Amino acid sequence: xxxxxxxxxxxxxxxxxxxxxxxxxxxxxxxxxxxxxxxxxxxxxxxxxxxxxxxxxxxxxxxxxxxxxxxxxxxxxxxxxxxxxxxxxxxxxxxxxxxxxxxxxxxxxxxxxxxxxxxxxxxxxxxxxxxxxxxxxxxxxxxxxxxxxxxxxxxxxxxxxxxxxxxxxxxxxxxxxxxxxxxxxxxxxxxxxxxxxxxxxxxxxxxxxxxxxxxxxxxxxxxxxxxxxxxxxxxxxxxxxxxxxxxxxxxxxxxxxxxxxxxxxxxxxxxxxxxxxxxxxxxxxxxxxxxxxxxxxxxxxxxxxxxxxxxxxxxxxxxxxxxxxxxxxxxxxxxxxxxxxxxxxxxxxxxxxxxxxxxxxxxxxxxxxxxxxxxxxxx
Ligand SMILES: [Zn+2]
Ligand SMILES: [Zn+2]
Numbered sequence: 001x002x003x004x005x006x007x008x009x010x011x012x013x014x015x016x017x018x019x020x021x022x023x024x025x026x027x028x029x030x031x032x033x034x035x036x037x038x039x040x041x042x043x044x045x046x047x048x049x050x051x052x053x054x055x056x057x058x059x060x061x062x063x064x065x066x067x068x069x070x071x072x073x074x075x076x077x078x079x080x081x082x083x084x085x086x087x088x089x090x091x092x093x094x095x096x097x098x099x100x101x102x103x104x105x106x107x108x109x110x111x112x113x114x115x116x117x118x119x120x121x122x123x124x125x126x127x128x129x130x131x132x133x134x135x136x137x138x139x140x141x142x143x144x145x146x147x148x149x150x151x152x153x154x155x156x157x158x159x160x161x162x163x164x165x166x167x168x169x170x171x172x173x174x175x176x177x178x179x180x181x182x183x184x185x186x187x188x189x190x191x192x193x194x195x196x197x198x199x200x201x202x203x204x205x206x207x208x209x210x211x212x213x214x215x216x217x218x219x220x221x222x223x224x225x226x227x228x229x230x231x232x233x234x235x236x237x238x239x240x241x242x243x244x245x246x247x248x249x250x251x252x253x254x255x256x257x258x259x260x261x262x263x264x265x266x267x268x269x270x271x272x273x274x275x276x277x278x279x280x281x282x283x284x285x286x287x288x289x290x291x292x293x294x295x296x297x298x299x300x301x302x303x304x305x306x307x308x309x310x311x312x313x314x315x316x317x318x319x320x321x322x323x324x325x326x327x328x329x330x331x332x333x334x335x336x337x338x339x340x341x342x343x344x345x346x347x348x349x350x351x352x353x354x355x356x357x358x359x360x361x362x363x364x365x366x367x368x369x370x371x372x373x374x375x376x377x378x379x
Contacts, residue, residue, distance in 0.1 A: 005073050008055035016069075020060065020177065027056040032169030118145075118237035118246035125250055127220065129257040133289050133315055135222035142216065142248070145209040147238040151201035154242070155208040160199040165190035209238050218250055223265075223318035226254040259287060265324025266314045270331055271296070278302045278332040286328050288313050296328050303360075304332040 009016050012026045030052045032038070039045035058064045067075040123142055147153040156162045164170040168187035172194040176183045186192040200206030216235060224230075229249055236246025260267045271286055281300030285293045288310075296308050307329045314324025338346070355362030 006051060008059055008068060011051050011055040012059065018059075023056065023059055024175070024177070027052065027060075028169050028171075028175075031056075032164075032171060115243035116240035117243050118239040120246040121236045121248045123248060123250050124253065125218075126253050126255050127224070128255050129260060129262060129289065130291070131220060132224050132252075132254060133222065135224075136220050138218045138220055140216050140218055140250075141213050143211055144214050144235075144248075145211050145237050146214070147242075148201060148204035148208055148210045150203045151208060152242075153208040153238070154197075155201055155204060155206040156197045157199040157201050162193075162195035162197045165194055165196045168194060170194040208240060208242075216248075220252070221318060223316040223320075224252050225262075225318070226252070228252045228318070260289060260326075262315060264315075265317050265322065267324065267326045268329065269326070270329045272331045272333045273298065273302070275332055275335055278304070278330070286310075286326075288326065289315070294326075298330060302330060302332070304330065306330055 009018070012018075012023060012030065014022055014026045018026070031049065034045045034049040034052060036042075036046045036049060058068050064075075121142065121144065123140060125138065125140070127136075127138075148155075150158050154162055165172075165187060167189035168174050172187055172190065172192040173184050174187050176185065187194070190196050197206045201208075204210050214235075216232070218230065218232070220230070229251055232248040232250070234245045235248035238245050254262070260269050262268075267289060269286065271284065273282075273284060277284065277298060279300065281298055281302070283295050283297050286296055288294050294310055294313060296310070298306075298308070307327050310326040310328065312323050313326035316323050335342070
């Protein structure tokens with residue numbers, strides 16, 4: 001049995017006296033070459049790959065290597081002296097460890113091809129209240145990096161192909177022994193791509209991406225609010241080397257409006273009315289958000305600050321058929337710059353005034369009277 005097994009040094013294609021770093025680079029090169037993912041459907045490569053791992057597991061360990069040098073494969077068979085019985089059992093676990101270390105990272109990133117998802121982009125857009133009311137299609141221009149056409153994102157000049165990186169064997173990462181530790185870092189030759197480009201594409205200088213002004217129409221639905229975020233899937237930066245693109249997020253902010261203040265779906269506005277309209281009652285017109293007009297009727301004796309509700313003249317609610325209301329608050333304006341005639345008329349009006357014409361004032365002054373009355377009666 002052990003006699004048919006290939007010599008570990010032969011398996012790794014190194015001399016018997018090979019040092020640690022020679023072993024390691026030989027292992028890395030062969031492991032990449034015979035990795036089952038790179039040789040799909042080839043059962044013999046899987047066997048080869050396991051042999052390579054087994055050989056390296058033994059030879060990288062000083063004790064195991066010494067035992068192997070002395071006893072050969074027999075050192076690791078159950079019941080034999082030399083290496084002891086623990087070795088055989090230990091292989092399975094350390095095998096999977098190294099498998100994870102070497103290929104786990106590369107696997108996540110697309111098996112050493114350096115594929116990366118493109119970055120998400122944020123675009124800030126200010127819209128008017130009217131836009132939020134009606135909804136609109138906005139045309140925007142954004143500088144985005146997109147996949148380079150001539151090289152289809154590979155970064156290699158048309159007609160050429162990227163080569164597997166010789167330093168890392170395509171893994172994108174290299175391992176370095178430092179004392180007892182093995183450090184893994186991004187491959188310096190290929191910056192983690194696992195591939196090197198000898199003839200870079202002239203349009204993108206080998207990056208696989210170019211910056212373009214892209215025109216997009218963004219559909220802004222009715223009822224959006226300040227801070228509403230619209231996601232355009234796949235409209236962000238192009239992926240790196242064939243990776244999927246990122247998303248584009250439109251962050252909406254609402255410009256303040258001259259007439260209306262928004263409170264959720266409701267709109268508020270404040271309208272000054274004359275003292276006479278407030279006293280006699282009447283009708284006045286107010287603008288509405290859809291650029292129309294509506295009439296507000298005020299009864300006689302309307303006080304300042306009173307609110308009138310106009311149903312259905314507010315904002316639409318996002319993704320629903322509901323519509324808010326509009327509230328009109330009146331502010332009674334005290335007349336200014338009166339003519340002589342107006343002053344006389346008001347003075348005459350004042351003479352005719354009583355508690356009934358100004359109920360609030362009458363109530364207040366009677367309280368004041370009571371207040372002083374109670375004070376004088378105390379001492
Ligand atoms: Zn590399
Ligand atoms: Zn290109």
